[in-house]
Amino acid sequence: MPPLRHGDAARGRLLGHGAEGRGVTPAPGIRIRGTLDFGDGYRIPGLDLDVPAGQWTCLLGPSGVGKSTLLRLIAGLDAGGALEGEIAASDGRALAGRIAWMGQSDLLAPWLDVAGNVGLGARLRGERADPARIEGLIAEVGLAGHKAKRPPALSGGMRQRVALARTLMEDRPVALLDEPFSALDARTRAEMQELAFRVLAGRTVLIVTHDPAEAARLGHQIHVMTEIGLSPFPAPAAPPIRPAGARETLEAQAALLAALRAPGAVIEGVS
Template sequence: MPAPGLRLRGDFDHAGVPLFRDLDLTVAAGGWTCLLGPSGVGKSTVLRLLAGLETGGSFTGEIGADDGGPIAGRIAFMAQTDLLAPWLDVRGNVTLGARLRGETPDAARAEELIARVGLADHVHKWPASLSGGMRQRVALARVLMEDRPIVLLDEPFGALDARTRAEMQELAFETLTGRTVLLVTHDPAEAVRLGHHLFILSENGLSECAGLENEPVRAVDAPETIEMQVRLFRSLRGGVA
């Protein structure tokens, strides 16, 4: 399935209180769009709206794909919490989507992804016996297993140590080549490393950060990468990019 671009435009209220107004977010087809901003401004709500999930609030506006097709059925979503089924082992959780749809999971692909997230020796373990970082890697393997053209990621690497985080970023970027990815992150370095497009959502609305150079995955020590991280951090602090 080709990867379409996405657009979300409108207002959202929670318990009668506005969360955002006149939001107009375009997620470019076939690349990584990163969404940053302080807690509580609606970043995760944006993901849930695109995914068609319950938000606990009221949205007025438009959500759609630029090819005119439905978004439902073409999305893989990874939430902040790993949401692993406690009664399934690592393999069972990675293949859960296919099983819920009544499909036969691709066993070879599942084993490959489990190995690539570094859990080949833990394939039969239950979630309760895994560390937080291991659980997050299971959740990442599960979303990659879905092989969807649209992928929504909510802080997918937040529980990982620095080395593992870099490795999982590279794995996700490689595996999701050509997909339309929207990544919510609080980490400017992560956004600059992975993003084709960067947006900041704040209490004042949505703004795009221009000036990205080279193609991701960018070298963390490249001067232009460091410069963009500094600019992005200043923007997040309310300064001028």
């Protein structure tokens, strides 16, 4: 493989810490309390968010309200804002070293092929990634015929699938996903949602999305974030991952869209 390049240490902090292949520790819940301050007079007070252990929590909202900022703060990354309050794990331990992160930017190393990018986290830690697991994840995301290609030869959707495979490769108890399926066509998006939901079973997942349909399908818990704050939304009674065409999924999708269009309105449950 080619030598590591400048900036790889930063990629390592984004990808996760600790040895790939070790047993995953029990997933903690996450508690967020306080005021989100962007430093330009824009503040979101009264944040009160519990992310239950071992479940998927969807954070839905329009662009520019601070969803990605909050996710980056939880991950311990530079975020363009600050939380005046606390971010804590339910088991009392630090979250550092237990998070797999997938940001909106794929952060693929352009000089590495698909396989090299999927195993990049282990390489940055000086470890040997499991080649069989790399091969398996590449196949799962539908890129088995492209594993020798480098990022410039891939479409945006293919790059996003490489980033997803890399995140799943990290095998952490907590996964923070920022618009992980946004570049995919409808069929591939549904397939990758199902893959991620299966591979991340038992993990604590917080996913940022702009898509009411995605939140209605994936979330054990759903929270709507607008410029005036954060509101819980009652998820459909059926457990995820829910059929996209099920009545309660469609009703939740419509109600979530209405909540986004009318910030501050009372959010009612769905039948």
